[in-house]
Amino acid sequence: MLPSVKTVDFLVIGGGVAGLRAAIELASKGSVIVITKDRPTESTTGYAQGGIAVALSDEDEVCIHYEDTIKAGDGLCNENAAKVMVEEGPGYLLELMSWGADFDKEGSKLSFTREAAHTRRRILHSHGDSTGKEIERVLINKARSFPSILRYDFAFTLDLIVENNRCIGASVLKGDKIIHIIAKAVILATGGAGELFSRSTNPMISTGDGIAIAYRAGALIVDMEFVQFHPTTLYSPGAPQFLMTEAMRGEGAVLKNIVGKRFMPEYHEMSELAPRDAVTRAIVSEMVKTESRHVYLDLTHLERDFIKKRFPLIYTTCLQYNIDITEDVIPVCPAAHYIMGGVRTNLDGKTSIKGLFAAGEVACTGVHGANRLASNSLLEGFVYGARAGKGAVRYAEKIKERDIDKTPYNKHVTAAEEQSVTAFDADKTKSSLRQLMWNKVGIIRCEKSLRSAKNRLNKKDFILKETFNNRKGAELKNMLTVAGLITDAALFRKGSVGAHYRSDFTERGENWRKHTVCVKGEKTGWID
Ligand code: SIN
Numbered sequence: 083m084l085p086s087v088k089t090v091d092f093l094v095i096g097g098g099v100a101g102l103r104a105a106i107e108l109a110s111k112g113s114v115i116v117i118t119k120d121r122p123t124e125s126t127t128g129y130a131q132g133g134i135a136v137a138l139s140d141e142d143e144v145c146i147h148y149e150d151t152i153k154a155g156d157g158l159c160n161e162n163a164a165k166v167m168v169e170e171g172p173g174y175l176l177e178l179m180s181w182g183a184d185f186d187k188e189g190s191k192l193s194f195t196r197e198a199a200h201t202r203r204r205i206l207h208s209h210g211d212s213t214g215k216e217i218e219r220v221l222i223n224k225a226r227s228f229p230s231i232l233r234y235d236f237a238f239t240l241d242l243i244v245e246n247n248r249c250i251g252a253s254v255l256k257g258d259k260i261i262h263i264i265a266k267a268v269i270l271a272t273g274g275a276g277e278l279f280s281r282s283t284n285p286m287i288s289t290g291d292g293i294a295i296a297y298r299a300g301a302l303i304v305d306m307e308f309v310q311f312h313p314t315t316l317y318s319p320g321a322p323q324f325l326m327t328e329a330m331r332g333e334g335a336v337l338k339n340i341v342g343k344r345f346m347p348e349y350h351e352m353s354e355l356a357p358r359d360a361v362t363r364a365i366v367s368e369m370v371k372t373e374s375r376h377v378y379l380d381l382t383h384l385e386r387d388f389i390k391k392r393f394p395l396i397y398t399t400c401l402q403y404n405i406d407i408t409e410d411v412i413p414v415c416p417a418a419h420y421i422m423g424g425v426r427t428n429l430d431g432k433t434s435i436k437g438l439f440a441a442g443e444v445a446c447t448g449v450h451g452a453n454r455l456a457s458n459s460l461l462e463g464f465v466y467g468a469r470a471g472k473g474a475v476r477y478a479e480k481i482k483e484r485d486i487d488k489t490p491y492n493k494h495v496t497a498a499e500e501q502s503v504t505a506f507d508a509d510k511t512k513s514s515l516r517q518l519m520w521n522k523v524g525i526i527r528c529e530k531s532l533r534s535a536k537n538r539l540n541k542k543d544f545i546l547k548e549t550f551n552n553r554k555g556a557e558l559k560n561m562l563t564v565a566g567l568i569t570d571a572a573l574f575r576k577g578s579v580g581a582h583y584r585s586d587f588t589e590r591g592e593n594w595r596k597h598t599v600c601v602k603g604e605k606t607g608w609i610d
Pocket residue numbers: 130131132133326327328329419455456457458459
């Protein structure tokens with residue numbers, strides 16, 4: 083059966099904060115399709131607990147938020163991008179509140195919490211620890227209010243359609259049908275790649291799809307070695323790797339090793355509120371020293387009622403595993419959480435491919451540098467989602483309406499029909515890939531571990547050459563693609579900066595101020 087062709091002004095791939103905010107920006111300028119590969123509410127945004135960092139409190143200033151962001155980024159932030167984010171962020175948050183977002187208050191004033199590496203209380207939160215859900219709810223409702231926005235849920239993007247370095251749409255799998263959606267501009271907002279690691283805070287949909295399809299299309303992919311590992315996720319037999327928000331430490335929780343000794347003051351002057359990469363490595367060091375698979379997070383010294391009110395989701399989730407966080411210490415261990423690298427964009431979301439824009443975790447604007455400041459990602463999603471929307475409008479206004487020539491799309495039809503025949507067990511391959519990435523390309527890496535990962539990945543190269551028209555196969559191919567990019571970049575950066583830590587190169591190394599870049603068909607290199 084031939085794929086169908088659908089035309090639209092703007093195609094947005096991804097339905098988290100960046101994608102929805104972009105779609106809202108586009109809604110008055112033309113027709114918009116928003117694609118999500120799962121349920122509309124299933125995005126990393128929806129899982130965010132701690133909150134959203136924004137300089138709106140009386141004790142805060144935009145310039146202090148900027149300084150904290152730059153410091154956490156460990157010398158690799160794009161300073162202009164960070165400045166834009168902290169300056170424009172407050173306006174987007176006030177707008178969100180005018181659309182009905184309900185953030186927690188103390189009396190009539192907004193309540194702000196603290197998280198690691200913030201020198202001020204500046205994190206807005208909702209229903210205690212369900213901030214992402216509230217943001218997603220308001221954005222979904224807002225997007226629904228525009229008749230020009232059409233949603234395609236459970237629609238998986240197989241590849242971008244690119245002609246002469248111009249993106250003109252995407253091939254999308256919906257049910258068992260392939261649709262070629264042709265658009266004047268495409269915005270990638272597919273989120274991250276946490277699912278590549280066997281320990282991850284991300285939902286299962288975070289398989290790096292956007293980075294993989296942009297790479298296959300020839301886009302510049304930068305800083306892939308910078309994977310952030312969240313220090314504290316639940317570690318208990320049979321329990322999910324549930325996030326224990328950093329806001330718990332912001333409210334006074336402390337970390338103890340398995341013999342009950344508080345250790346962070348020995349590692350960093352900011353103790354439990356040190357930057358995330360420092361806390362994660364300190365935990366690993368204590369786990370090694372004590373030959374344990376976890377440490378403990380302890381907030382039992384805080385008021386019981388306060389804990390239950392402030393962290394209701396965590397309280398009820400832990401109770402299901404017989405941990406009463408008001409009385410018991412919580413076994414925790416780090417897990418992959420966020421990728422700072424991604425598809426390189428400028429401040430308007432433009433990628434290196436004409437007509438292709440990117441925003442949110444899939445993109446690398448450079449705001450996070452080598453280590454993201456906690457709770458800056460939702461803010462980035464708002465600011466750069468809207469900016470990518472505006473950038474796409476400007477781009478679309480300049481290009482002429484195109485005649486739809488069936489020929490190029492038919493190329494993809496044929497490709498999709500020539501589906502793979504090689505037999506392999508996708509579930510097993512995925513599971514061993516996740517173990518490999520955690521063990522060899524995880525929190526602490528070295529030449530030997532990375533080379534051994536690379537050799538194992540090379541053995542799966544045949545999967546990268548296959549064409550899939552089913553979600554499972556295509557996702558696995560994307561995961562293997564992104565795993566290769568992370569491993570190559572981690573091998574290439576012979577030094578330790580931010581979240582990228584090499585036990586064989588503990589100093590920053592040559593060229594450390596540059597960014598790594600991967601382009602299809604070329605060796606990993608440096609870029610300014
Ligand atoms: C958390 O709540 O600890 C996660 C916040 C973030 O990653 O920005």
